[in-house]
Structures are given as C-alpha cells and as structure tokens.
Amino acid sequence: MQVTLKIFRFNPEKDKKPHYATYKLEADPNDRVLDLLEQVKGYHDGTLSFRRSCAHGMCGSDAIRINGRNYLACKVLLKDLHSKHVTVEPILGLKVIKDLIVDMDPFFEHYRSVKPYFINDEPPPAQERLQSVEERERFDDTTKCILCACCTTSCPSFWANDQYVGPAAIVAAHRFIFDSRDQAGAERLRILNDQFGVYRCHTVFNCTVACPREIEITQAIGEVKKAILTGRLD
Amino acid sequence: MQTHQYEVLVVGAGGAGLMAALYASRTAQTAVISKLYPSRSHTGTAQGGVGAALGNIEEDHPEWHTFDTVKGSDYLGDQDAIEFMCSEAVQAVYELEHMGLPFSRTEDGRIAQRPFGGHTNNVTGKPVSRACYAADRTGHMILQTLYQQAIKNNVKFYDEFQVVDLIISNGAAAGVVALEHATGEFHIFHAKAVIFATGGHGRVWEITSNAYAYTGDGIVIPMRRGLPAEDMEFFQFHPTGIYKLGILITEGVRGEGGVLINDKGERFMEKYAPKVKDLASRDVTSRAMYIEMKEGRGIGGKNYMYLDVRPESVNRYAALDGRRKPDGSPYQTTAEEILAKLPDIVDFCRTYLGVDPVTQMMPVQPTAHYTMGGIPTNKYGEVLLDEKDTVMPGFYAAGEVACVSVHGANRLGTNSLLDLIVFGKYAGLRAAAFTKEAVYQPLPADVSDFARQQFDQLRQSKGEEKVATLSQEMKAVMFDLVGIFRTGEGMQQALDKVRELRQRFEKIHLDDEGKIFNTDLLNAWELGNLLELAEVTTVCALARTESRGAHARDDYPKRDDLNWLKHSLTWKKAGEIELKYKPVKITSYQPKERVY
Numbered sequence: 001m002q003v004t005l006k007i008f009r010f011n012p013e014k015d016k017k018p019h020y021a022t023y024k025l026e027a028d029p030n031d032r033v034l035d036l037l038e039q040v041k042g043y044h045d046g047t048l049s050f051r052r053s054c055a056h057g058m059c060g061s062d063a064i065r066i067n068g069r070n071y072l073a074c075k076v077l078l079k080d081l082h083s084k085h086v087t088v089e090p091i092l093g094l095k096v097i098k099d100l101i102v103d104m105d106p107f108f109e110h111y112r113s114v115k116p117y118f119i120n121d122e123p124p125p126a127q128e129r130l131q132s133v134e135e136r137e138r139f140d141d142t143t144k145c146i147l148c149a150c151c152t153t154s155c156p157s158f159w160a161n162d163q164y165v166g167p168a169a170i171v172a173a174h175r176f177i178f179d180s181r182d183q184a185g186a187e188r189l190r191i192l193n194d195q196f197g198v199y200r201c202h203t204v205f206n207c208t209v210a211c212p213r214e215i216e217i218t219q220a221i222g223e224v225k226k227a228i229l230t231g232r233l234d
Numbered sequence: 235m236q237t238h239q240y241e242v243l244v245v246g247a248g249g250a251g252l253m254a255a256l257y258a259s260r261t262a263q264t265a266v267i268s269k270l271y272p273s274r275s276h277t278g279t280a281q282g283g284v285g286a287a288l289g290n291i292e293e294d295h296p297e298w299h300t301f302d303t304v305k306g307s308d309y310l311g312d313q314d315a316i317e318f319m320c321s322e323a324v325q326a327v328y329e330l331e332h333m334g335l336p337f338s339r340t341e342d343g344r345i346a347q348r349p350f351g352g353h354t355n356n357v358t359g360k361p362v363s364r365a366c367y368a369a370d371r372t373g374h375m376i377l378q379t380l381y382q383q384a385i386k387n388n389v390k391f392y393d394e395f396q397v398v399d400l401i402i403s404n405g406a407a408a409g410v411v412a413l414e415h416a417t418g419e420f421h422i423f424h425a426k427a428v429i430f431a432t433g434g435h436g437r438v439w440e441i442t443s444n445a446y447a448y449t450g451d452g453i454v455i456p457m458r459r460g461l462p463a464e465d466m467e468f469f470q471f472h473p474t475g476i477y478k479l480g481i482l483i484t485e486g487v488r489g490e491g492g493v494l495i496n497d498k499g500e501r502f503m504e505k506y507a508p509k510v511k512d513l514a515s516r517d518v519t520s521r522a523m524y525i526e527m528k529e530g531r532g533i534g535g536k537n538y539m540y541l542d543v544r545p546e547s548v549n550r551y552a553a554l555d556g557r558r559k560p561d562g563s564p565y566q567t568t569a570e571e572i573l574a575k576l577p578d579i580v581d582f583c584r585t586y587l588g589v590d591p592v593t594q595m596m597p598v599q600p601t602a603h604y605t606m607g608g609i610p611t612n613k614y615g616e617v618l619l620d621e622k623d624t625v626m627p628g629f630y631a632a633g634e635v636a637c638v639s640v641h642g643a644n645r646l647g648t649n650s651l652l653d654l655i656v657f658g659k660y661a662g663l664r665a666a667a668f669t670k671e672a673v674y675q676p677l678p679a680d681v682s683d684f685a686r687q688q689f690d691q692l693r694q695s696k697g698e699e700k701v702a703t704l705s706q707e708m709k710a711v712m713f714d715l716v717g718i719f720r721t722g723e724g725m726q727q728a729l730d731k732v733r734e735l736r737q738r739f740e741k742i743h744l745d746d747e748g749k750i751f752n753t754d755l756l757n758a759w760e761l762g763n764l765l766e767l768a769e770v771t772t773v774c775a776l777a778r779t780e781s782r783g784a785h786a787r788d789d790y791p792k793r794d795d796l797n798w799l800k801h802s803l804t805w806k807k808a809g810e811i812e813l814k815y816k817p818v819k820i821t822s823y824q825p826k827e828r829v830y
Binding site: 013116 | 277288331339341368374744745752753
C-alpha cells in the first residue's frame, strides 16, 4: 500500500523554525512506523534524525507523537493506525534538539528526584530476602516501566508546567513505595507531597492510554495520593 | 576539545558496564560513557532468566551448572573460568536481590526458578530449574536495578557519547576518544583504567534479535589498534525468533512446557534430543529446525516452525514426558499461569503478529542472537594480548564484548546475564585496584587524529553508495552463507561479497553535513565496524575445518578435537587478517560426545 508520511523537521544548524516534510512510501500494513522512518532515512533523506535501538518496545528510545498520540515508533503497526496518512512529530513538553530528537535530560532529572532506587539499610541475610507472591504482585505493574517518557509528555499538567515531576517519576516511586522490602516509602511520599508532586495530576488518563507497557499509571498515581492522605500503604 | 580525567572509565552502560561501574566507583573515581541512555541498553531485552544453582525448586549444584556449561560450549569453554562463574553465580544472584531486584517468587517467598535449555540434573540427565527469573523480563529488571543503584551511588554518566578510539600510551590503556552526539565534538577521556562493556554485533545478520545499537564497536576499536579478537567464528542463532522480524521469544516458553512443531504436526525435537527434547541447547535446536525446513517440513513449506505453548498442548506433552511439579504431582498449566509467567511474549505476539499464544501457535525461525567471541580476557576481565595470555595493563573487558571464554562454541541460555554480573563485577574490582598503583600515562600529542581521520574520510567521501543498501546486502549474504549451516564454498562467496562491500564503502555518500546528532555519520561509522566483523567472522569460520557448537559445516560435519580443540585469535595487520590459536583450559572435564 502507499502511505503519505508527514514528518516534523527541524535542523538547528540550518532552520530558523520547524517545518513539515512529506514522503510518499510503498509500505506493508504490518510495517512498524519505525520501519517507515528507517525507509526515509535509508533511501530518501539521510538527514532525518531520530533515536531507536531495540525496535521491539523494550528500550524506550523511540517515543514519538504519531497522528496526535504518543507511541513507541517500533510498537505501532501501520495497519493499527487505520489511515494512509501518518503524521510524525516529537513528543511534547521537552525541547526539540533536531527533528524527532528531544532533550531527555529534564525527564531523567525528575526521575532521579524521587529516589528511584531500593533502600534498605539493614544488613541483608546470607540468602535472598523473602517476599511472598502477593507482596511481589503488589508492585508488579510499575516495575514494567522503560522510561520512554510517553506518559509524561502526554500529560497536560506537564505541558502546563514542566516542574511537575510527571507520571513516569511517580510510577518509579510507586514501584519502591509498595515493595515490602523497601524502607524509604515515607520519604518518597514526602517528596511527592509537594506543589509539583502528585497533586498536579488531574486524572486526565492520557498517561495510561499512552503507556506502551500498559501500566495502569493513573491508578498508581491514585494509590500514591491515597497513601499520602492516609499514611498507610495498602 | 574537552579533556576529562577519571581513574576508571567504563564504556557501555548495560549489565556488565553498570556492574563494573558500581564496583569500581566504591574505591576509584569512575565515569560511564555510553552511546545510549543507560536504560536503553540491550541487557533490558533479555527475557528468560539468570542461571544460578540456588536449588530453590529442586536439588542443584554449581558443579552441575559447570558441567552443563562446559558441555554446552562443546568443550571450547575455558573450564577454570566456567567453574569460577558458576560458583560465583549463587552469591551474585543474591546480591542482585539485595539491590532490590524484583524476582518472581516461589510459594515460600524465595527466588523463582524455571528450566532452560541445556541445564540438567547431572544424575538423571533431565532438565533442572536453574534460571532465576522475573516473569519474562529478567534483563529489564537487572538493567533497571543496576541503573537505579548507580544513581543511588552517584556514578557519573556521559550519555549519548560514541566512543570511537582507545588511547594507548606506553603499552597501557590510557583513555578513550568519544564523539558527543548532541554537539558532534570530540572529547578526550584520560584514565588509568578502561573497561569495555559494549555488547555484541548481531546486526551483521539479517534476521536478528539484536538492537540497532549492536554493531560491535567495542571489538573493532581495539582491533584497529592492533589488539586481537578471540573465537570470532562462533556466533549463536537462537531457535525462536518471531518469523521475519527476529524478535526474541524466550527459551523460557519451552521451559514452561512449550514445544516446537513442524508442518506435519510433529514434535520433531524428540528425534534430535531424545532426553531433553525441546530443551536441548540452542545450537542443537536451531540446527534441527533448519534440517526440518530444508527437508520440506517447515510450516507450509516455508522457513518457519510453530512454537506451541497453548495450555492443552503443554499439558498433553508434559503428561507424555511424565513431567512433575516439585511436590510430585503431574505438571499442569493454565492460560492464566502462562499469561502471568510470559506476559511480554504474549504482548509481542499480539502486537507484531496478531497472534495470541494462549490460543494460537507462534511462527518462529532461528534468529542471530549472541556473540560468543570477542576481546580475549581472563576471568578477572583483564584483556589478553596474545596466545601466551600476556595481560595488557589498564585494559579490561566484560560481558558480551569479551571472550573469557565461558561460552566457548555455544552459550547456554541464562548464562549471558550471569556473565554480565559476575565478570562485570570482577572487571570493576580489578580495574579499581589497578588504579591504586598505576599512574596516568601521558596522552599522545595527536591523540584524536586517528578517530578524526576516520570521520573526515566518511564526511568527505564523494561516492553514490548508501549506508542502507550496503548494510542490507551484507546482512543478507551473512545470514544465508555464514549462518546456522556453513560450507567452504558458501563462505568463500560471502567473503568475496563482504570484500566487495568494503570497497564500495569507500564510496559512501552521506546526506547529513551537520554536527548536531548526525546519525547519518554515526550509522556509516557503525556499518564500517560491522563490515570489519563480517570479514573477520567469515575468515575465522573458513579456517576452522570442523563442526563445533554454533559453527556447523556441511563439508566438515564432525567435531575434531585432535586438530581443533583450540581458541582462535585474530589480528588485523595492514589490512591482512592474521590467525593464531591457543589451547583450551581443561580442568575436570575431558571432551566427550555431546548428546542431549
């Protein structure tokens, strides 16, 4: 089938402002959008710039906006877009460096701000710390995050104010707050109980829709809010 | 040009690099340089598990793990290093758990384990549950956990910096030259010790489970500086990649009872590995699939087979095999259990194939997967310069880029993640200890010239050849002729083609003349590395006139211990490839016939 691919282009070394370039391509309905981008870069215009690595939805490099919604370019097939017109743009809310490449540093700074690492200062046992199947299940969903930023850059609260830590950082905090082995839950709740913390979330659900790992993000944020209010982790 | 100085530099931020950085940074000033953000590293795509004889499900011993690994390597692995890895494995896995890694759990709260190809009870010969797992995303959990711990320990990162040269001064590693993606500027990193942990090069082949980033930069950079590579003829093809796409379907599917089926509906692995059947090691299984397809029993006569993990099939074959649960009851599974244990596999199949593995069979074909060869090292990650095992001061390598060799001619599933954590740790410790007695070697005056020349040449090239075209032609010929089965004639043809492509590469045309994120230029440089590796692989494979592990030749179908129980070492000197050999270290296990 023939598709029209309209791509946001911006070369900071040449362009004063961004523009769109249009490519007509022969494609298979089973092609990933990433395959189309590779086709453009390989055979039409080598200057097209985007990030990618694993190409099957695990590394999180190629979060982009496709027909107005955030996806991983490698995890959406042409046929699933139900259109022969595909518009590709950088994710919103982060500074565009070149074409589809945005500055990810502020995103990772928010991530680092919630202490996204296991804390337990007691000396560990000789073997593993025990954890029941149920305790492990409690935080399973939020362990799936690959830090692609699809969620945070689909969030209107983040667009409005980029000091908001954003859904991805809250997901990272959730993963530790509800881990029975971790001891710093209270500290993370204190960090998120801030004017730029969880209360910036207005349950728009964009994050949940955008997540390529199908994490129930809005629910996780709700659980963190509830834990702050009640002081209980249940 | 900016110059930075650190005692230890780690290149690569996957499992091995992060583990090395965590350990080195305890006592030495350490930085990590990576061409990707650390969380994008390929470790994150590993699925099924990390091997360690914890014995949480059933009896198991590090000695059994050692023997299975030796046998899996087709006796080419160095047994001292394998013993070391398998005995360190248990503590290494507990250590990951102590760092917070969310392993799946057994009913009594311990780390969950599942069977995997080639891992056996050495008394009965039956599969043993040795793979410690977190659903089917064990690599993801390892990568995340190690990155999180690196943040906790304030490890310094240089993300999206492409290392392009190794600086050698007075015969010792003295740092690296790197290109910053965001600016296109070269940076000099001056160091007392350098650890390469850059991963493999599966992008040489057409059907591959490997990331775009897997272009083998870390092997080619030292080769350009006169260092050797070891066992480059050995590259693993994993039996179950998604048809046409190559995306990995974990061996854990077969560990949970899944079976491979041919066009006649037969579970054909019974013929090739009567004892462990679908859980034979990867080289054996990939070859069996290839033979089935060649003899016309691929699905619909095509080049793929079915992988069947539908609960009714799993239960039927488990009953035929007499498989039992740890409590002695017959092994039975349900759709819910499969979804819980293999969620990402289910997701991949639904996304890319529109197939639901709980109710439908998955079309699979062997996919290029793992680099057994690499930079020669000893078990402490120290890089070796020659067949006499002379250590190069200040240079270390760990993970897939290194060849210790613990995988020999064929790696067992779950041993790659193990390799990363054990040898990453020891490379980090050794490097940090080295810096306490070492000095900073003086930097050569023309330190960035060699890298600069390579990039200038690409930028100034005025030909018509495209990166994408050359890359596609290389991948196709390598997959067809230097893949699962090889012949002298075919490989010679491939070598001629690769050499033709190398000439055409001189006439490459780049569209992008800019500096900022010039991925056109970076892709071209990476292709140059892949072409080097394609050539080296083929030359080594042509020279080895036997079949061993993943290196299977139609014209030399038997293993030949008399002449070939030895590692290859390859140098590139003035454009010519030089080959030497060194003996395999054998401690407890004399080579014998390999039957599964």
